[in-house]
Amino acid sequence: MKHHVYYHMDADGHCSAGIIQEYLERKYGKDVNIEFQPINYRMEPYTRNIHRGDHVYMVDFTLQPAEKMHDFFKLLKSKDCEFDWFDHHATVFATLEKYPDLKQVTGTRTAEKRAACEIVWDYYDRDRPIPKLITLIADWDTWRKHDPKEWEKLVIPLQAYLRYLRSDPKHNRELWPTFIRANQDELVGTIEERGGMLATYHKQLDDSKMRGFSRRGTFAGYKAIIINSPQMNSTPFERMDAFAEADLAVAWVMNRQGQFSVSVYTAKPEIDAGALCQKLAQDGPYKSGGGHPGAAGFQTDWEHLSSLMQF
Ligand SMILES: [Mn+2]
Numbered sequence: 662m663k664h665h666v667y668y669h670m671d672a673d674g675h676c677s678a679g680i681i682q683e684y685l686e687r688k689y690g691k692d693v694n695i696e697f698q699p700i701n702y703r704m705e706p707y708t709r710n711i712h713r714g715d716h717v718y719m720v721d722f723t724l725q726p727a728e729k730m731h732d733f734f735k736l737l738k739s740k741d742c743e744f745d746w747f748d749h750h751a752t753v754f755a756t757l758e759k760y761p762d763l764k765q766v767t768g769t770r771t772a773e774k775r776a777a778c779e780i781v782w783d784y785y786d787r788d789r790p791i792p793k794l795i796t797l798i799a800d801w802d803t804w805r806k807h808d809p810k811e812w813e814k815l816v817i818p819l820q821a822y823l824r825y826l827r828s829d830p831k832h833n834r835e836l837w838p839t840f841i842r843a844n845q846d847e848l849v850g851t852i853e854e855r856g857g858m859l860a861t862y863h864k865q866l867d868d869s870k871m872r873g874f875s876r877r878g879t880f881a882g883y884k885a886i887i888i889n890s891p892q893m894n895s896t897p898f899e900r901m902d903a904f905a906e907a908d909l910a911v912a913w914v915m916n917r918q919g920q921f922s923v924s925v926y927t928a929k930p931e932i933d934a935g936a937l938c939q940k941l942a943q944d945g946p947y948k949s950g951g952g953h954p955g956a957a958g959f960q961t962d963w964e965h966l967s968s969l970m971q972f
Contacts, residue, residue: 662714666830667698667706669721669777672820673802674699675828676778676795677720677747679837682830684785686838697831700724702949703920703960708736716743718768721777723748725949727756734763746770747781749803751935752951776802793845794819797852804955815849817896818856821863825855867897875901878972880925881941883908883932887970890914895926895956908932913966920947921966924958941969 664685668678678697685693700706700722706729711717717737723746724730737744745768753770757763769780776799782791797819799805806812827833840848875888875898886898886907891914898910910926923941925934934957942950942959945966950959 662694662716663710663712664693664695665698665711665715665717666695667700667717667719667722670699670701670829671721671802672798672823672828673776673778674721675823675830676798676837677781678718678830679828680778680781680785680795680841681718681720682834683838683841697829699829699831702951702958703916703918703922703947706733708733711737711740711742713740714742715740717745719744719746719748720781721748721750723750723753723756725752725756725951727759730756731760731763734760734766743767745784747777747784749773749775749777749780750952751954752939755939774803774805775799778802792841792843793849794840794843794852798823814857815852818860819852820856821859822852822856825859864897867893868900871897871901876972877903877907878970880909880911881937881969885909885911887911887913887972891922893924895928898926899928904928909934911970915963916960920960921963922958922960923966924956925952926956928955930954941965 666678666681668674682695685695696710698707702725706724724733744766746766747768749771754772769784771780778795779799782795797816801816801820826836828836830837870890871888874890875886878887879885880887884907886901886903890912893912895910898904904910908927908929911923913921913923916922925938927934933954935952935954938950938952938957938959942948945961947960952958
């Protein structure tokens, strides 16, 4: 029997998959057969290796559009697979509403401000105290800045450190079991020191990129700061003076498939970036998009994207 773990390609998804890996290694031994399947909105899930009776997990992710999620569920059902599904993105509830039979899938779908790695931990490991590492990743993923000092000192440095270490369990099988079992106080010291240096350097690169390449204009009718760049989060935008007057911060890039991948952020509570991205995705050719009220994304083509931007 094989375990197939599908997980969102970010720190929360990597960590969620890592928690399942650590759990399975304890339960079945280190040689347990796990196939890691990182996934993102523009990708098709690779399902050809799924055989009768396998155990399938999907963490921090819901296939979009909803039909795709339902087809995946039906495929697993036809192969008598066990299926555990965990997500905390807004898209999950629209999907459940459209296909109520998905509610029978085991796992956790939450509307609370909790990260996938936390709900996955609670499901498999609720009797062990949650490692500090996981809470720091969850704080980042759900943008919980309850302690601004810790945010600068640990939360952001941990993101840099995880990227440096290549935290995708598909590429680094040792990382998550080691980190989850580590003395968390010592690990926090390492994150602060090594991650801190990486984060400072990263910040300097981001700021020079923003100075050199961002433009002010409108996006889908909203006042926006727009940049042509991959791998952005909202913090370089937030450090700009113009951010206070803007409704949206937008980063777009042409991906390897030739599609245009657009990230949209907002600090305005009256704007729902997740709903906006879902709508804009429907207006374009690929129908793929969604996310959180403050941070979301979608895929489209150049014709549609260029029509959304005015300078
Ligand atoms: Mn997440």
